Amino acid sequence: MKYFSTKDRSLKIDLKTVVTTGMPSDGGLYMPVDIPQISSYVLSEFQNMPINDIAKVVLHDFIVDDLNQSDFEVVVDEALNFNIPLKKITDNISVLELFHGPTLAFKDVGARFMSRLLSKLIKNDKQMINIVVATSGDTGSAVASGFYNVDGIRVFILYPSKKISDIQKKQITTYGNNIYPLEIEGNFDDCQRIVKRLLSDQQIHEMHRITTANSINIARLLPQIVYYFKAVSQFKEYDKLYISVPSGNFGNLCAGIIAKKMGLCIFKFIAATNVNDVVPHYLNTGEYLPKPSKRTLSNAMDVGDPSNFERILELYQHDYQAIKEDIIGLAFTDEQTKFKIKDMFQNQGYLLDPHGAVGLFALEEILKRFSCSLNIKGIALETAHPAKFKEDMEKIIGKNIEIPVRLKERLRLKEKSELLPNEYSKVKEYFLSICG
Ligand SMILES: *Cc1c(COP(=O)(O)O)cnc(C)c1O
Numbered sequence: 001m002k003y004f005s006t007k008d009r010s011l012k013i014d015l016k017t018v019v020t021t022g023m024p025s026d027g028g029l030y031m032p033v034d035i036p037q038i039s040s041y042v043l044s045e046f047q048n049m050p051i052n053d054i055a056k057v058v059l060h061d062f063i064v065d066d067l068n069q070s071d072f073e074v075v076v077d078e079a080l081n082f083n084i085p086l087k088k089i090t091d092n093i094s095v096l097e098l099f100h101g102p103t104l105a106f107k108d109v110g111a112r113f114m115s116r117l118l119s120k121l122i123k124n125d126k127q128m129i130n131i132v133v134a135t136s137g138d139t140g141s142a143v144a145s146g147f148y149n150v151d152g153i154r155v156f157i158l159y160p161s162k163k164i165s166d167i168q169k170k171q172i173t174t175y176g177n178n179i180y181p182l183e184i185e186g187n188f189d190d191c192q193r194i195v196k197r198l199l200s201d202q203q204i205h206e207m208h209r210i211t212t213a214n215s216i217n218i219a220r221l222l223p224q225i226v227y228y229f230k231a232v233s234q235f236k237e238y239d240k241l242y243i244s245v246p247s248g249n250f251g252n253l254c255a256g257i258i259a260k261k262m263g264l265c266i267f268k269f270i271a272a273t274n275v276n277d278v279v280p281h282y283l284n285t286g287e288y289l290p291k292p293s294k295r296t297l298s299n300a301m302d303v304g305d306p307s308n309f310e311r312i313l314e315l316y317q318h319d320y321q322a323i324k325e326d327i328i329g330l331a332f333t334d335e336q337t338k339f340k341i342k343d344m345f346q347n348q349g350y351l352l353d354p355h356g357a358v359g360l361f362a363l364e365e366i367l368k369r370f371s372c373s374l375n376i377k378g379i380a381l382e383t384a385h386p387a388k389f390k391e392d393m394e395k396i397i398g399k400n401i402e403i404p405v406r407l408k409e410r411l412r413l414k415e416k417s418e419l420l421p422n423e424y425s426k427v428k429e430y431f432l433s434i435c436g
Contacts, residue, residue, distance in 0.1 A: 001062045003030040003218065006314045015066035016121045019114070020129060020209070022217045029310055030218050036061035038229070038263045046233035052080045054233075055226040058262070062222050063117070071120040076223075079113035084227045086234050086379070089348055092367060095360065095382045096231045099353075103141040103171055104385035104407060105300070106252065109227065110220030111139075111146030117219050119150045130210045130435060131155045132198050134191035137164045138300045138384075140181075141171030143213050148175045155213070156180045156431060158191040161419070167388065167411065174413035180434060186422030194427050201428065208435050215251035216307055224255035225262070231379055232264050238377040240267035242366055245381050246359035247271050248301035250279065250308040252381065257315050257326070271329045272362035274298045274337065279306060280329025286320055297334045297392055298354040300384070330362040337361070338396050345397050353389055356382035 002012035007028030018030045038058065046054050055076045063072050082100045089095055101108025122129055129152060133143050140157045147155045157172055161183045164172075173181045184191050195212065204210055215221065232241065243266055245253040253271055260266045271279050274296040282288045290305035316322045332340075340357040344350050352360055360380040370376050386393050387403045394401055403411070420426050 001036075001065055002033045004033055005029070006031060006310050015063065019118055019121055019217065019219045020211055022211045022214075029216060029308070029314075031311060031314055032062060032218075034061070035258060035261045040263070043229070043233060043263065046229055049233075051084055051226060051230045052077050054230050055080055055223065058226050058229050058259075059222055067117070067120055071123075075113065075116040075120055078116050079223060080109070080226065082108070084109075084230060086231050087350075089344075089350055092372075092376055093360075093363060093378050093380065094231075094234075095350070095352075095356065095380050096227065097382050098227065099382060099385040099388075101142075102145045102406060104388050104404065105138055105142060106224075106381070106383040107138060107142035107220075108146065109223050110215065110251070111142040111213065113223035114213060114217060114219035115147040115150045115153065119152050122152050125152070127209050128435075129153050130208055130431075131213045132158070132195050132210060132431075133213050134158045134188065134195040135164075135172070136160070136188040136299070137168040138388075139214065140164075141168055144172050144175050144179045144181070147213070148179055149177055154178050154180065154434070156182060156434075158182045158184050158195055158427070160187045160191055161185050163187060165391070167390065167407070169417075170411050170413070170415065171407075173415040173417040174410055176416060181417040182427065182430070183417045183419045184422055184427070185420070190422045194422075194424055197424050198428065198431060204428070204431070207432075214307070215249050221251050221255050221258075221308070221311075224252055225259045228256050228259035228266070229264055232259075232266065235377055237375065239375045240377070241265065242268050242270060242363060242376070242378040243381070244270035244272050244359045244363035244366075244378065246298065246301060246355040246362075246383055247273055247279065248276070248303040248306065250306040250312060252383070253327075254308045254311045254315070257312065260326070261315065269327045270359075270362045270366055271327050272359045273329070273331045274301050274358055275331060275333055276302055276304055277329070277331035278304060279309065280331045283324060283327060283329035296354075297337050297389075298358050301355060301358070328366060330365060332358050332361050341393070341396050351386050351393075351397070351401075352382065353384045353386040354392065355384050356380065359383075 004011045005024035005028035007026040098106035293302040293304035340361040363378045363380045
């Protein structure tokens with residue numbers, strides 16, 4: 001598969017360049033030149049297949065021109081080594097639990113896949129790759145865990161001092177080896193600004209290979225296509241299927257749209273957001289108005305100018321009517337999010353996290369428009385484990401929340417991090433001292 005830039009359709013770039021650079025130099029985003037098709041016969045076989053075997057079929061054409069089959073299979077088997085169960089909540093609503101990976105959030109899927117793919121693509125290169133990411137919490141933990149001990153890769157994670165939760169900090173600073181946590185005396189925007197400068201520093205580029213691992217990188221997005229196939233293949237007969245995706249940068253929804261375009265039978269998507277409602281506003285009015293993000297309970301979705309929106313436009317050739325045909329946008333306040341968490345916990349015995357609550361609320365709003373005689377099904381994606389937001393969650397439901405064993409073990413490990421001032425030159429100096 002070759003990849004083009006959303007700013008230049010004539011480009012045909014190989015996968016290794018796409019993954020090692022992250023972004024084309026024209027400022028666009030990489031997209032595959034073709035959308036491979038999965039036949040309905042093959043789809044019918046997915047029902048009883050494990051997710052890694054489904055991935056070998058679904059992702060094959062995106063990857064295998066540039067990587068041999070056996071390396072491809074190792075990448076998939078190592079990355080997708082945890083369950084992604086579909087839990088039935090009511091007759092027509094199910095929740096797809098994407099949080100059974102090591103850091104309890106769906107970003108594990110993309111980070112684990114990208115790290116292993118990158119390592120295989122560069123295995124014959126002499127020079128190491130340096131990844132730099134800024135995080136307000138969630139991305140950092142998935143990237144630290146996903147890239148830990150992966151050959152040929154060093155990772156620098158910049159996080160704002162005193163502005164991430166204790167759990168998140170543990171999830172970034174307890175790895176060591178090839179993971180370098182940098183605590184910056186500033187806020188998230190300062191971290192982001194330093195990362196951007198490192199990535200565009202010519203002096204660094206002359207000596208070292210450097211890239212980033214945010215959801216701009218298509219290697220994080222591709223594996224997310226797979227769980228849509230896994231989930232939808234569980235259903236035998238239905239008239240219409242809605243999938244609700246709690247969204248921030250819209251990588252997850254974008255993966256779902258690609259799955260649909262590959263032949264998966266999904267009637268409509270619901271783009272569910274918190275009050276950072278740029279995309280629902282666009283879907284309802286046709287106006288795209290980026291704005292500064294507002295802090296909410298579902299903070300991994302606090303995005304005011306979603307980076308993957310451009311990919312969605314590209315998938316529909318900028319045809320607004322076609323986009324509206326496939327995607328419904330709904331936004332919810334923190335009050336509504338809290339209400340839905342309590343409601344589901346008390347009435348269904350199911351504990352949602354704040355992100356999943358936004359998704360489920362949206363799905364219910366849509367499905368209640370239909371009479372129950374129709375065979376309409378809905379899936380809401382649950383993107384994080386509620387224990388990741390222990391403090392907020394305990395306030396909402398008034399009960400203690402049990403932390404899963406794999407996170408508890410990490411909380412016992414010793415933190416190690418480099419405290420640096422909010423100064424580009426100091427961070428660069430540190431970076432160069434590590435790279436040698
Ligand atoms: C990152 C994140 C999201 C948003 O996903 P996008 O692909 O950026 O839309 C939703 N929920 C959780 C828990 C996340 O960490």
